[in-house]
Amino acid sequence: MPTRWFRWLVSMMGIVLVAGFAAGPAHARDPLDRFYQQRPDWQPCHDGTLDAAGASCAGVLVPLNYSHPDGRTLTIAISRIAATDPARRRGVLLSNPGGPGGAGLQTMVTVQKGMTPDVRAQYDLIGMDPRGIGRSDAVHCAIPLPTMLFSSGFDVFGYARDTGLAAVLAASCLAGDIDKLRNITTRNTARDMDVIRAALGVEQISYYGASYGTYLGAVYTQMFPSRTDRMVLDSAVDPDRYWVGMYQDMGPINEYALDDWAAWAARHDDQYHFGATPQQVRAFVEDMIRRAAAHPVISLGSGYLVDEHTVPIMLLALLSNPKMNAGLADVVRLLSDGVDGKPLDVSKLKSKISGAAPEAAGMAAVTCGDRAAPRNPAWYYRNIEAARPTQPVFGAFANNITVCAYWPDPLEPATQVHNATPALILAVVHDTRTAYPEGVALHRDLSASRLVTLADTRIHGSFRPGLSPCVNDSVNTYLATGALPATDVTCEPDPEFFPK
Structure with missing residues (x-):
């Protein structure tokens, strides 16, 4: 009798061990889980502009290097201006003001001025200082020059x-x-945006990006196509010429x-x-x-x-x-x-x-x-x-x-943007920062996009109060309903916008 019990006990232990080893990989911890499962702790921003707009701020933890998620981390500073009608809230609208290197916590304070009440009712507006910028663990150089851009002179x-x-x-x-500096890249910022998306508890994000922010948004559509909702790309960059x-x-x-x-x-x-x-x-x-x-x-x-x-x-x-x-x-x-x-x-x-x-x-x-x-x-x-x-x-x-x-060679190849993610692309014929052909090229790269052209205008950034009701109507209709224009659109500016 003891012998039979002993044999039974040994056999059961073997079954348990085999089952344990077999099941082990299915329950292995994803090292990114701790980032994707966090929730923001919203607090006052302690910033006059944001506080006046009723915004709150939080920090979102992200890996410095997504190839080594158990290593160093950064904290990405985000701001939120809540949807005006919680019952109609459909999601979040992230943003980037351009640069690259532009701080973005305050971006939506200005951008919201062009939005209709219908749009404001539906979205939490999210600003962000991208990694390495502003409140998001800013990088520094020993020589604090105000810019890296100069003109070469005459000879x-x-x-x-x-x-x-x-x-x-x-x-x-x-x-x-140098380890931190070399991980401040657009691809990593796009990954940060996806962590922010998850931390905000939504399956998809809508987005408003201006200038360089259009490149960041386009990279996000390529890396996370199923996570994008309504994308507005204002003063667009050609990814192939960036x-x-x-x-x-x-x-x-x-x-x-x-x-x-x-x-x-x-x-x-x-x-x-x-x-x-x-x-x-x-x-x-x-x-x-x-x-x-x-x-x-x-x-x-x-x-x-x-x-x-x-x-x-x-x-x-x-x-x-x-x-x-x-x-x-x-x-x-x-x-x-x-x-x-x-x-x-x-x-x-x-x-x-x-x-x-x-x-x-x-x-x-x-x-x-x-x-x-x-x-x-x-x-x-x-x-x-x-x-x-x-x-x-x-x-x-x-x-x-x-x-x-x-500079050392990049840690990753540049993203090749070619996909069918729907997007509304805004381009200005006489844009001084992102030349008009750049927006046309991004429109080709995003094959399901629509292009809204602002004609006869020297300006960078076309979604702004008073500049063009035609442009603003296209943006607000898209954000409110998800409906892109049936065809590409050419808009004219309001002459009253410009100084005489």
Whole structure:
């Protein structure tokens, strides 16, 4: 009898052990589960703009490197402006303001101004500081330059200066937390968006992205096609030309924009005294840049430099919206007086162009981490020289070398965007940041998309109050009902939007 019991006990133990080993892999823990199963702890934002909008803020934990989810983590800061009618709430609308490197916690405070009450009733509006930016574990470089973008100047000596500066800036960034820096990429931010989606308790996300944010949104549709709902991509980027080609495309359109502004300034010659014709105004600006090269202004207290490398960037910053025409005229006058030896009011100058470009560290991390740039300095200089005849002000910027020429190769290949995810793409014929052909190209890449073209307009970002009721109606109808236009649409701006 004891022998039979012993044999039975041994056989049962064997069955249990075999069953245990057989079942083990089916219950193995997914290392990403702890990220996907978290829930936000909403708290006050302690930010005047967000608090005034009734927003709340939270942090969402994500892996630094999704290939090693049990390793280091980052905390992504998000904001929420709740749907105005909880009974009609259908989901969340994430957002990105552009950049790359733009902080986005406050984005929906502005974007919601173009939304109808019907749309506001249906969505929680979600802002986000992308990884490595703002409150989301921001990256830093040892040299805190305000931008990684410069114009190369007028000759090979000026270009040599920028080549050296790019190398030094790259070294100053890479000397820090290189593991963190190299994981600040668009693909990882798209993965973060999917963790945020799960943390918010929804199966799909809707999205509004502007400028670089359209590239991020397009990458998300490629990586997580079943998780996308209603996608609005405003001032779209061509994924195949991101990012070197995208900057090259900015040269010709900003020359056009400068001429357009010059025509406005000529009409106000009694106030600004740049010239009575557009040609005289442009000549004044080009001469001012040459004078800045001969007599640069260095503000030791603020570290501000006014010369042929920085002036074109200041001009470009204010050409993206005709409502800034007067501000650009003020900047041209400040710069012209400064290079003529008059005292330069640096604080006033900075106030006019503040927020014009994302901080250098975050921008460098994303652009250089997404796609490798050409390494050979001669390649850039050939392009600069080829552009000069037709792009005398902006060709040396649009084709210039950057820190990415000295950056390590990306950890992952760039995403190839080609899918049939529905999306509403907005593109502006005279967009100074993302040239119109870029939006047309993204429309081809997203084969189920519709393209809304804003004609006859020099502006970056077309979904905004008062600019074009046609554009706003297309966006609001899509977000409210899910219905894309039956065909591509061309809209006109409201003439009352623009300064005379």
